[in-house]
Amino acid sequence: MKFLLSKQYIAWYFLVPVLIVHFLVVALPSVLSLALALTDWNGFGKINYVGLENFYELFDDRYFKKAVWHNIIWTCLFLTIPIALALTCAYLLTGIKRGQMIYRLCFFFPYMLASIISCQIWKFIFHPLYGFPAWLNSKSIDLIPAVSPFTIKETSLYAVAFVDGWHFWGFLVVIYITGMYQVDNSLYEAADIEGATKFQKFRFVTFPLIRPVFIFSLVIIIIWSIPTFDYIWILTQGGPAYSSEVVATNLYSQAFDRFNVGYSSAIGTLMCIYTIFIVSIFAILRKLGWEI
Amino acid sequence: MITAKYRKSELISNYFILTLLALFCILPILLMFFNSIKPQEEFGVNPLGFPMSIRLENFVDAWILGEYAQIFLNSSKLVVGTLILNLTISGLAGFSLAKLNPKGSDVFLLYLLVGISIPAQMFILPLFLLWKELGLMNTHIGLIIIYAGLNAPFATFLIRSYMVQLPDELFEAAKIDGASTLQLFYKIALPISWPVFLTAGLVVGLAVWNEFLFALTFIQDESSKPIATILFAFQSRFENDWGLVNASAVMMLAPVVILFMFFQKRFIAGLTSGASKG
Numbered sequence: 001m002k003f004l005l006s007k008q009y010i011a012w013y014f015l016v017p018v019l020i021v022h023f024l025v026v027a028l029p030s031v032l033s034l035a036l037a038l039t040d041w042n043g044f045g046k047i048n049y050v051g052l053e054n055f056y057e058l059f060d061d062r063y064f065k066k067a068v069w070h071n072i073i074w075t076c077l078f079l080t081i082p083i084a085l086a087l088t089c090a091y092l093l094t095g096i097k098r099g100q101m102i103y104r105l106c107f108f109f110p111y112m113l114a115s116i117i118s119c120q121i122w123k124f125i126f127h128p129l130y131g132f133p134a135w136l137n138s139k140s141i142d143l144i145p146a147v148s149p150f151t152i153k154e155t156s157l158y159a160v161a162f163v164d165g166w167h168f169w170g171f172l173v174v175i176y177i178t179g180m181y182q183v184d185n186s187l188y189e190a191a192d193i194e195g196a197t198k199f200q201k202f203r204f205v206t207f208p209l210i211r212p213v214f215i216f217s218l219v220i221i222i223i224w225s226i227p228t229f230d231y232i233w234i235l236t237q238g239g240p241a242y243s244s245e246v247v248a249t250n251l252y253s254q255a256f257d258r259f260n261v262g263y264s265s266a267i268g269t270l271m272c273i274y275t276i277f278i279v280s281i282f283a284i285l286r287k288l289g290w291e292i
Numbered sequence: 293m294i295t296a297k298y299r300k301s302e303l304i305s306n307y308f309i310l311t312l313l314a315l316f317c318i319l320p321i322l323l324m325f326f327n328s329i330k331p332q333e334e335f336g337v338n339p340l341g342f343p344m345s346i347r348l349e350n351f352v353d354a355w356i357l358g359e360y361a362q363i364f365l366n367s368s369k370l371v372v373g374t375l376i377l378n379l380t381i382s383g384l385a386g387f388s389l390a391k392l393n394p395k396g397s398d399v400f401l402l403y404l405l406v407g408i409s410i411p412a413q414m415f416i417l418p419l420f421l422l423w424k425e426l427g428l429m430n431t432h433i434g435l436i437i438i439y440a441g442l443n444a445p446f447a448t449f450l451i452r453s454y455m456v457q458l459p460d461e462l463f464e465a466a467k468i469d470g471a472s473t474l475q476l477f478y479k480i481a482l483p484i485s486w487p488v489f490l491t492a493g494l495v496v497g498l499a500v501w502n503e504f505l506f507a508l509t510f511i512q513d514e515s516s517k518p519i520a521t522i523l524f525a526f527q528s529r530f531e532n533d534w535g536l537v538n539a540s541a542v543m544m545l546a547p548v549v550i551l552f553m554f555f556q557k558r559f560i561a562g563l564t565s566g567a568s569k570g
Binding site for chain 2: 014104178233
């Protein structure tokens with residue numbers, strides 16, 4: 001019995017509770033999902049092994065391919081607009097002293113909102129009768145038609161992305177500005193003496209120094225874009241006519257409306273493989289000595 | 293601090309752009325507050341402005357019609373339960389990783405890192421089937437275990453990085469006095485690490501209060517649902533009663549605003565803690 005109380009074992013006893021809970025909630029179901037992806041189970045009756053059948057079917061599935069395409073658009077949108085806006089904003093913020101903290105809090109606050117609340121706010125602002133477009137129309141400014149963009153095929157995906165982006169971009173401002181404050185002042189003074197423009201100062205002084213935070217933001221945007229679910233499910237449920245369907249909502253309806261256990265597990269497996277692929281690329285690049 | 297010299301005109305344009313962007317963030321939220329105290333008739337004439345007349349009964353109506361006494365109790369149970377379970381297990385693990393140097397802790401850390409990266413959709417359906425087998429569906433304890441597990445890697449990393457900085461001498465001295473390892477944890481490490489537990493608690497508590505996907509999937513009984521998914525149902529049921537819908541959202545947001553006023557720095561540091569480590 002004594003060896004069980006030796007220092008090494010005691011250290012591991014402290015880790016056991018986390019291991020048990022995390023294993024039960026994440027690891028075990030993930031492994032089950034890998035296994036179920038190779039079956040045609042529908043939640044009832046016999047479980048038949050079908051090999052990679054589900055994956056072949058997925059590559060032929062029109063709706064799945066559409067969902068993947070929407071995820072790609074989503075990722076590209078988030079990699080450009082919020083980042084550009086947040087970088088500009090953080091850079092401008094470093095130039096002011098008075099009220100800086102207030103601005104920072106304003107930008108960050110939407111990030112604390114529950115998805116359901118942000119969605120509700122913007123659903124109202126775009127409301128066909130009460131919303132902002134309707135108000136513009138009543139002032140006879142026909143800039144935007146007074147219909148909710150969430151209900152139109154051409155705009156639904158972008159409208160949802162806009163709401164999610166509104167909620168998210170302040171987070172980027174805060175992480176960028178934290179990075180920017182580590183920039184040494186003398187570098188700016190040197191740049192001033194050289195007669196650098198504002199943009200040059202940003203490009204050659206600020207940016208290289210916030211590169212680690214910047215790369216971090218790229219990675220989390222790519223990783224967080226894959227399982228994006230809340231905003232789409234709350235605002236459009238993937239509709240109208242699959243125009244805002246993404247992989248996560250596709251999986252959710254396969255899993256919980258149609259109970260195609262095997263099929264939805266195959267989708268989950270692909271999502272997981274993609275995530276691990278992205279994370280490993282960055283881990284390998286870092287190992288190879290890239291400064292990221 | 294940056295004292296890069298700005299000309300006055302530049303400073304004004306900076307403030308102008310920043311103010312526009314800040315309004316873009318804050319005005320929609322303010323609108324929700326305004327709309328939560330407007331009577332229903334006013335939406336026809338003044339949906340986007342400052343309320344002309346104030347009707348605080350919206351809150352009472354929403355509270356009664358939505359049976360919020362029960363719903364808020366559900367949400368609070370989930371938050372408190374998750375905090376107790378999650379901070380206990382993460383605190384133990386963080387302490388061990390920081391101070392006891394278990395053999396093979398690299399493997400454990402890698403496991404947690406992979407655990408963070410796996411998308412929820414990968415395991416939500418098997419977890420659903422498993423919870424059904426175990427009789428944990430529609431129970432708060434079932435959802436608490438899920439939340440504790442999902443947030444465990446984050447909390448463990450955060451607590452570990454704080455406890456690493458504690459001086460070893462503290463623990464050596466107590467060990468000589470005959471303290472057991474568990475006593476080292478709760479008599480010495482715990483009392484001086486309260487700031488990190490507060491930060492972790494705020495972040496995890498906020499995540500649970502706001503959580504949607506797992507609450508939607510694992511609690512289907514109307515009477516056990518937390519506020520986030522009730523609001524989802526409420527939204528479609530009372531679609532046209534915007535005063536009530538907005539009052540409900542304000543009630544959900546109120547505790548967050550109050551805590552944010554007291555602990556802004558902690559919230560921001562906790563929620564962005566991944567970024568500083570790079």
